[in-house]
Amino acid sequence: STQIQLIRRPVGTPTEEDFATVTVDLPDLGPDEVRVRNKFVSVDPYMRGRMNESKSYIQPFGLNETMTGGAVGRVVESTSDVLPVGTAVLHGLGWRDLAQGPAAQFTALPDTGLSLSVFLGAAGMTGLTAYAGLKRVAGLREGDVVFISGAAGAVGSMAGQLARKLGASRVIGSAGSAEKVSLLKEKYGYDEAFNYRDAPVRRQLRAATPDGIDVYFDNVGGDHLEAALDRLNTGGRAALCGAISQYNSTERSPGPDNMANLVTRSLKLEGFIVAQHQDLQPEFAGKMTGWLADGSVVFDETVVDGIGNAVGAFLDMMNGANTGKMLVRA
Template sequence: MSTTTREWHLAARPHGEPTPADFRLVETELADPADGQVLVRTTAMSVDPYMRGRMNAGRSYAAAWELGEPMQGGAVGEVLQSRSDRVPVGSRVLHGLGWREHAVVDASQVVVLPELEGIPLTYHLGVLGMPGLTAWAGLFRLAEFHEGDAVFVSGAAGAVGSLVGQFARLRGASAVVGSAGTPEKVRWLTEELGFTAAFDYHDGPVRTSLAAAAPDGIDVFFDNVGGEHLEAAIGALRLHGRAALCGAISGYNTTEAPPGPRNMMLVVGQQLSLRGFIVGSHTDLRPEFQEAVAGWLRSGELVARETVVEGLDHAVTAFLDMLRGANTGKMVVRVGG
C-alpha cells in the first residue's frame, strides 16, 4: 500500500540569490518500505546555509541536488512502518531525507534518538545535531581553544555561532566577541548568551567595530561569514592566533568570486593558523560533544534558541529567510506531528 506525500524538488539552478521559482512542491506516491527500510513521517526539517551550495552544479563537499528530484537535508520524525529489527515502529529518528512529509529510508541511514527529558526533538537538528557538533569541532579541535583565550565569532547569532560563543564562555574564555546583523541580535548575544561584547556589522567597518570590542586583540576566530569579517579577524589575531573557517555566507549568492583578504602577509608575520573544516570529518567527537552539551542544557547554563516556521509549504521561505539572516539561533521547519 503506497503513501501519498509531498516533497520539494529543485526546479532550477539559481544565478545569484535563489528565488521561490527555483523550487517546486510536488505530490508523489511512496511505495512501502522494502527489507531493511523504514517509512518515516517527518516531524521537523532543517534549513542550513550549506544547502545553498547544493543548489549549484559541480564539485563541492556536499553532493549537488539534481534538477527535478527531491532535495535532501536533516530531518527528525517518527517511524510508521519498519522492515528492520533495529528500528521499530514508533521510534523517533534523525535522517538525511528532509524537505518532504514522508521518507522511505534505509535503516542503516537513520539514527534512533534517545528520549531526553525536557529536551525537544528538534534540538537534534541544532544544538545537539550538526550545528552543535560543528561549533564543538571548530572551536576545540580546529582552533585549539584554551582557557583564557579571547574569541571572536562572526555570524554569532546563528545556529552555529551562538553555540561557539557559549561553549567558549563555559570553558573559560577571557572574552567572547560576536558580530550580528541587527541591534536585537546584538542585545541577545550580550544580555542572554553572556558574550563579553557584540556589534552590528552594518554600523561601520568590521575592523573598526572589532578593534573597539577587543582592543587587545583575539586568540581565536570562528568564521561563518568570510569576506570583510575574515580580513578584520586576521588583523586582530595575536601572535600564534588560530582560526576555524566554517563558512562564508557573505559570498554564497555572489555571481563572481569575491576578493580575498588583503592582509594575508599577517598570517606569516603573526604565525597564524587558519584551518577550514567540514563537520563530517569530525564525527568521532560526537559522544563527548553530546554528553557535555546535554548536561549544559539540563543545568540551564546553555541557551538554545530556535526560529520555527510552521508547515512544509513554507520551507522555501524559511530557507531564503535564513540565507538573509532572518533567523536567531537555529531555523527549523515544523512539518507535522
Template sequence: MTTSTQIQLTTRPAGSPTPENFSTVSVELPDLGPDQVRVRNEFVSVDPYMRGRMNDTRSYVPPFGLDETMTGGAVGRVVESTAESLPVGTAVLHGLGWRDLAQGPAAQFSALPDTELPLSVFLGAAGMTGLTAYAGLTRIAALKKGDVVFISGAAGAVGSIAGQVARKLGASRVIGSAGSADKVTLLKEKYGYDDAFNYKDAPVRQQLRAVSPEGIDVYFDNVGGDHLEAALDRLTTGGRAALCGAISQYNNTERTPGPDNMANLVTRSLKLEGFIVGQHQDLQPEFAEKMTGWLTDGSVVFDETVVDGIDHAVEAFLTMMAGGNTGKMLVRI
C-alpha cells in the same frame, strides 16, 4: 498508496535563490520492503551549506540534482516499519529532509536517545550545529583557557552555540557580530557574550578594533569577507582561525577579492584552517555527553526560528539566507 509532499530544485540559482528555482511535488510511496521504515518528519532543517549544493560545482558534498527531491537533516517518528531495530514510534534522525514523509532502509535512520530534550534540538544545539561549534573550537582552533574569542554570525545557528561553548572551554572574553541591534542585545543578555556589534553600523574592521583593544586569539568564522579581513587585523601572534562558513559570499556571481592583509599570517605566525563537521564525527560521543548535560542543566541555551508547513520550506530557507533567523532555522511539519 501513501503520498509524500516533497520539495525539488528545478533550476539552478544565479545569485540569490528565488521561489521560482523550486517546486513542490507529490510522490507516491510504495509498500515497505524488508528492513525498511516510513517516518513522519516532525522537523526539517534548512542550512546555509545547502546554498552551495544548488550550484553544479565541486564541493565536499554532491550538488542537488535538478527535478530531484532535495535532502538534509530531519527528525521524526517511525509510523510504519518492517525493521526490528526501529519499531513504530521510535524517534529518529536522518538525512531525508525537504519532505513530510520519508522512507528507506533502516540503516539510513538513527534512533535518538530518550531524553527530556525536545526532538528539534537534535537538529540544532545537540546535533550537527552544536557539533560544528564544538569541533571548530576544540580541534581546529585549539581554544585554550584565557583566550579571547571572536565569532562572526554570532546569533545564527552555529554562532549562538559557539559563543557559549567558548565560555565553557575557558575563554576569558567572547565577542560576536550580528546583523541587528536586537540580535546584539540577545548576544550579550542571553548568550553570555562580553561584547558584540552590529556589522551594518560601521566597517567591521573599525568596530572589531574598538571591542578588542588587546586583540583576539581565536576567530570562529561563519561569514567570511570583511569579517575575515578584520579578524586577520586583530589576531595576536600565534592566533588561530576556524573557518566554518562564508555566508556573505554564497550568492556572489563574481569572484570575491581576497583579504588585503594576508601577510599577517607570516608575520604573526597565524593558523587558518577550514573544516567540515562530517570529518570530525569521532568527536560525537564526547560532544553528546557534554552538550546533553549543559542543555539539561540550562547552562547552555538555544533559540529556534520555526516556520510551519513543508510547503513553506523554501520560504524558511530564503529567510535564513537573508539573516532573518535567530538561532536554528527549522521547518515544523
C-alpha cells in the same frame, strides 16, 4: 508524501521559482524498512552551495529530485526489528513530510526529554560544528580571547557559549541587527557584541578588542575575516567554518588585503567540515544534552510551519530572519 524539489539551478540569490512542491506516492514497505513522519526539517547555508552545478566537498543536488538534508521524526510504519513504530530518528532525506527507506538510513535518537529539534541544532550538526571548530580546529585554550562572526545563528549562538565552557576569558560576537546584538550579550553570554551593519567591521572589531584576539571562528568571510586578521595576536588561530557573505555572489570577491599578518604574527588559519569531526559526536552529544537539560547552555530556534514553506524558510535564513537554528515544522 509532499516533497520539495530543486527544478532549476539558481544564479545568485535563489527564488521560489527554482523549486517545486510535488506529491509522491510511497510504495509499501520492503523488508527492513521504515516510514517516518518528519517533525522538523533543517534548512542550512551549505545547501546553497549544493544548488550549484559544480561539485565541492559534497555532490550537487540533483535537478527534479527531492531536496535532501537533516530531518528528525518518528517511525509510523516499520518492518525493522531495530526501529519499531514510535522510535524517534534522525536522517538525511530532507524536505518532505514523510520519509521512507532502509532502516539503516535512519539513526535512533536517545530519549532526553528535550524537543527532537535539538538534534538538528544545539545538540546536532550545527552544535557539533561549533564544538569541533573551537576545540579541535582552533585549539581553544584557557584564557583565550575569542571572536565569533554570525554569532546569533545556529552555529554562532552555540559557539559563544561553548567558547566560555572551553575556557575563553573573553568572547566577542557580531551579528546583523540591534536585537541580535542584545541577545548576544544578555542571553548567549558574549562579553561584547556589535552590529556589522552599523559601521565598518574593521573599525568596530578594533574598538571591541583592545587586547586583540587569540581565536577567530569565521562564519562569514569577507570583511569579517579581513578585520580578524588585523586583530589576531601572535600565534592566533582561526577556524574557517563558512563564508556566508559570499554564498549568493555571482562575482569573485577580492581576498583579504592583509594576509601578510599570517607571516608576521605566525597565524594559523584552518578550514574544516564538521563531517571530518564526527568522531567527536558522542563526547559532544553527551556533554551538550546535559548542558541543555541543566540550562547552562541556552538556545533559540526560529520555526516556520509547513513543509510547503521550506523554500521560504531557507531564503529567510540566508537573509538573517532567524535567531538560532532555522527549522521547518513538517
